[in-house]
Amino acid sequence: MIKKVLIANRGEIAARIIRTCKKLDIKTVAVFSEADQKAPYVAMADESFLLGPPRVNESYLNVDKILSIAKECEADAIHPGYGFLSESGRFAERCEAEGIILIGPKSEVMDMMGSKIAARKAMKKANIPIVPGTDDAVASTEAAIEIANEIGYPVMLKASAGGGGIGMQVVSSDEELIKAFESNKKRAQTFFGDGSMFLEKKIDDARHIEIQLLADHHGNVIHLFERECSIQRRNQKVIEEAPSPFISEATRNKMGEAAVDAAKALGYTNAGTIEFLVDEQENFYFLEMNTRIQVEHPVTEEITGLDIVQLQLQIANGDRLELNQEDVNIDGHAIEVRVYAEDPKTFFPSPGHITTFDIPNADYIRLETAVSDNYDVTPFYDPMISKIIVTGKNRIDAISNLKRTLVQCKVEGIKTNIPMLIKVVDHENFKSGNTTTAFVQEHYLPELHTN
Template sequence: MIKKILIANRGEIAARIIRTCKRMNIDTVAIYSEADEGSPYVSMADESFLIGPPRVNESYLNMDKIFEVAKEAKVDAIHPGYGFLSENDQFAKICTEMGIVFIGPSSNVMKQMGSKILARKSMEQAGLPVVPGTDGAVSTADDALAAAEEIGYPIMLKASAGGGGIGMQVVYSDAELVKAFDSNSKRALTFFGDGSMFLEKKIENARHIELQILADHHGNAIHLFERECSIQRRNQKVIEEAPSTFITEETRKSMGDAAVRAVKMLGYTNAGTIEFLVDEQENYYFLEMNTRIQVEHPITEEITGIDLVEQQITIANGKELSLNQENLVIDGHAIEARIYAEDPVSFFPSPGRISLFVLPEGQDIRNETAVKEDYLVTPFYDPMIGKLIVKGNTRDDAIALLKHALSDYKVEGIKTNIPMLLNIVDHEQFLSGNTTTGFVETYYLTQFNK
């Protein structure tokens, strides 16, 4: 039985995991860099260890140091959260070799799904439709041009080992492809240690819809419905909803069945997310699989009443799922808005000291935060400083509550994207549910480029 967990992460997800562990009477160990010494999650944990300077390769990506702390603190398990080492198959493998439970899938499955190319092949074998694209890695710009001629523009150029929109770019011509190939390949090599690229056809007016799954070590797997994640900037999500108001019940069932079929074929265990692009006719195509908990997991929790972190720990303990697909129902509508420390127009990060920090409060308002008043937001990490989650009986109810809560969300001393969020949720296209992946470029940024 897991009695002590090291959280190999920082910020709001570390705080989120600690809360569930406290409720489950599990001791927690936090790690922090010099830049995060004053972060709220550090004092929330039962034990906290400084692991290095601010830069991630010297702290949150320093496996040797993390395992050193794990041994010193005598933990039973490690929860990786999201980002950093959460999808590093070598990290998961070493955990297992050390006799530490990795709260996530096996390293072999993680490695398979970590490569977008291998993931595509695996999902095709499971019978899932995939976006037309290259069957393998493309190593040169000339090879990319040859592939593009077959696929046809517009094309999504992607890093094989990438995530979070890094190494990804839409290209519309040969000239753009040549220019983008080298720069994105170099960027992917820097961030992921792998510069291999591949090409996919860009689905026009697509929606980004993902399925939350849970699978145990006894062959049981379920899905917890979908999340609509199409409102994005720089290929990174900004606003997420559950459920999607676009897909029909028939498509929901088809996507859910496909996701469950895939994870069973993979022998996948723990929580995961299968992401799809859905076109205007509700045809869906496999995009990628995230072998970890997602940033946007709270909206699934809100519409199902299920604590996903608790389920992760329970599965890692070797227990069978106590949830049945037939008994799961969607209760209401939930929306999450990510609060970023960034300029709301240029999207450039806005580090600095927070002089005022007031969170909205009230029924059906949930805050997941990584900061506090007088906290110094540094340039070393992702600029997300919090998540605002609301729930309503209907989508209209949830939107009304979100507008109210965003108006009451006060952050001073730095710039945030709150003005952008207010602009989006008040836009007639958002209100009507026209939330495609091109929403920000089409309806938000155009007003500043006139």
């Protein structure tokens, strides 16, 4: 049985993992940078170790240091959370070589899904629908222009590696593609060490809907239904909910079955998510697979009553899934909003000193947070400081609870995106479930310029 887990992450996800480990009587080890010494999660763990300076390459991406600490404190498993090393095949390989359990899939599967080009090929082989586009990296701007004209504008220019919207851009003409190709290629190379680019046809009025998967080491794979993740800014999610207000029960079943088939074809294990683009006719196309726990996993937990981190730990321990597909049911509705330390008009990060952090408390509110009163938000990491998850007996009830919660939030000392979240939640298109990936560009940003 896993007895001690090192959490190779920080902030709210580290606190979230520690909470479940305590419930299972598993000892926890926190690691932290110099910038995070006073972070709440550090005090929550049974043991804590300094990684190094604030910059990620000297702390949360320092594989040698993390593994050295794991061996020093005799941790038998590492949970990577999301971001940082969570989808690094190289890190997974090092863990395997050191005899440390990485709570995630095998390194070869992680490597394959970490390359969007390789993932597209794997899904195509497994007969999962993919967006029309290139099967290999595009070598040059000239080649990209030729392919874009064959596919037809607009197209999505994408980096094969990484995520978070980095290296991704919609282009609508040869001129835009000429400007975008080399700059995005260089950005991807800088952030991910891989400048490979590819093209996909842009799906108009698309929705971003993903399926949560669980797979054990005994061939059992189930899905925990879908999450609607279409409200995004800079190609990064801001609001997620479950279930989706858009898809039919028939499409829900088809998407779930397709995701399970894909996981089986890959020999996937542990928790993972397959993301799809869904058009107006409910045709769905593979977008990417995240080989880790997702930021938005709490909405799935709230409608199913399951603890995904607990299931991750049990699967990593070699246990069989005790759930069959028919055992998993949807109960109510859940919505998550990501609270960012950022200007709600420009989306630029807004680090600084939080003087007051006051989020309402109610039985329909779940708070996952990385901060507290008198806490310094540094410029070194992603500006997300909290997630607020609300539930309701149905979507109308959940939206009402969310609006009530957001207007009562009091965060002082820094700017946050809470004003933006209130405007989005109060918009008629959101209330009616008419939420495509273009929502922010079509409804929120134009409203800023007219007020």
